[in-house]
Amino acid sequence: MTHQASPAGEAPRTGVWLIGARGSVATTTITGAAALAAGLHPATGMVTETPPFANASLPPLDSLVFGGHDTASCPLPKRAEALAEAGVVPYGLPGALRAELAAADAEIRPGGPAAEDDSAAEELVAGYAADIAEFTRTHGLARTVVVNVASTEPTQPDPADDPLPPSSLYAAAALRARCPYVNFTPSVGLHHPRLADAARSAAVPYAGRDGKTGQTLLRSVLAPMFAQRALAVRAWSGTNLLGGGDGAALVDPGAAAAKNAGKARVLTDNLGELPEGEVHIDDVPAMGDWKTAWDHIAFDGFLGSRMVLQTIWQGCDSALAAPLVLDLARLLARADELSLTGPLPGLGFYFKDPDSGPADLHAQWQALLQLATRFAGSAR
Numbered sequence: 001m002t003h004q005a006s007p008a009g010e011a012p013r014t015g016v017w018l019i020g021a022r023g024s025v026a027t028t029t030i031t032g033a034a035a036l037a038a039g040l041h042p043a044t045g046m047v048t049e050t051p052p053f054a055n056a057s058l059p060p061l062d063s064l065v066f067g068g069h070d071t072a073s074c075p076l077p078k079r080a081e082a083l084a085e086a087g088v089v090p091y092g093l094p095g096a097l098r099a100e101l102a103a104a105d106a107e108i109r110p111g112g113p114a115a116e117d118d119s120a121a122e123e124l125v126a127g128y129a130a131d132i133a134e135f136t137r138t139h140g141l142a143r144t145v146v147v148n149v150a151s152t153e154p155t156q157p158d159p160a161d162d163p164l165p166p167s168s169l170y171a172a173a174a175l176r177a178r179c180p181y182v183n184f185t186p187s188v189g190l191h192h193p194r195l196a197d198a199a200r201s202a203a204v205p206y207a208g209r210d211g212k213t214g215q216t217l218l219r220s221v222l223a224p225m226f227a228q229r230a231l232a233v234r235a236w237s238g239t240n241l242l243g244g245g246d247g248a249a250l251v252d253p254g255a256a257a258a259k260n261a262g263k264a265r266v267l268t269d270n271l272g273e274l275p276e277g278e279v280h281i282d283d284v285p286a287m288g289d290w291k292t293a294w295d296h297i298a299f300d301g302f303l304g305s306r307m308v309l310q311t312i313w314q315g316c317d318s319a320l321a322a323p324l325v326l327d328l329a330r331l332l333a334r335a336d337e338l339s340l341t342g343p344l345p346g347l348g349f350y351f352k353d354p355d356s357g358p359a360d361l362h363a364q365w366q367a368l369l370q371l372a373t374r375f376a377g378s379a380r
Contacts, residue, residue, distance in 0.1 A: 020150030021068025152252025183208030261354025
């Protein structure tokens with residue numbers, strides 16, 4: 001796909017194409033971007049709006065144009081109103097941004113079913129790629145970043161032989177449309193074995209997978225502490241209580257397994273082995289878009305003294321995820337502008353299951369700062 005210039009007199013604009021564009025994370029992202037561009041709220045939670053990124057030449061927030069795919073039909077303005085009623089976004093904000101939400105909603109295209117065979121998969125990929133290309137062309141965008149924020153898919157028992165799941169169809173479409181790609185979900189996406197060759201030869205940057213927002217963010221801080229202080233972790237158990245679309249999706253054991261794989265990897269990478277214990281995920285519809293996560297950590301101290309650390313995390317995943325989605329879209333757009341390709345180093349800070357790089361949050365932060373410095377140096 002050939003990138004086109006923005007209309008005369010306008011700064012270059014960047015597309016953000018969201019898979020799951022009417023879900024809670026996408027709606028919060030679009031609402032938040034519009035609120036920040038209008039100066040209605042500060043950019044709390046956006047790392048790319050902090051001083052280390054001031055000279056990185058990232059796309060301005062008011063240059064972002066939103067569209068996407070979704071199988072849901074509820075319009076974005078109404079979806080945002082529901083989030084306001086639930087306390088996820090400020091009351092009255094969807095009304096103030098109705099025009100911006102309606103404009104984004106007009107750019108959402110129907111998603112499709114799972115492919116039953118390779119010929120159906122090819123048709124779906126071609127259609128999705130055409131949608132993205134048309135969006136980029138119609139708005140005269142410099143580039144479009146595709147971000148998967150859809151519900152978690154169950155793991156496939158035999159991915160090499162099964163048809164490509166929806167997340168991988170959208171990932172393949174992003175590559176075909178020559179768009180940077182972010183997998184913010186635990187779904188397989190670009191990591192599917194049948195997309196390995198396409199990923200290796202990708203002419204665009206990509207990053208993933210599974211955004212690190214709450215419980216696992218805390219694990220990536222605490223696990224290095226135990227390792228660095230030579231404290232032996234005997235067991236690490238957890239429980240998640242959540243509702244909304246994520247709660248309903250994670251009732252499926254396969255989807256829960258995909259979600260928990262990233263949580264386990266953080267412990268294994270930082271501790272050298274996976275301690276005893278599991279993470280249980282319970283769907284509590286009454287909680288809506290809110291979540292409570294408990295961790296129970298049993299560890300040994302000096303002379304074998306038995307100790308326990310317990311943590312409680314209560315929050316809204318959509319509000320935690322949205323600023324990270326905006327960060328990643330801007331970072332991938334800048335990388336594409338510099339003709340970087342393949343898995344983008346330095347973004348492990350954002351993911352439970354990163355493509356590469358260190359495992360602990362401090363080292364990941366340093367790698368991200370190096371990326372910011374690289375971007376700033378290229379602007380000189």
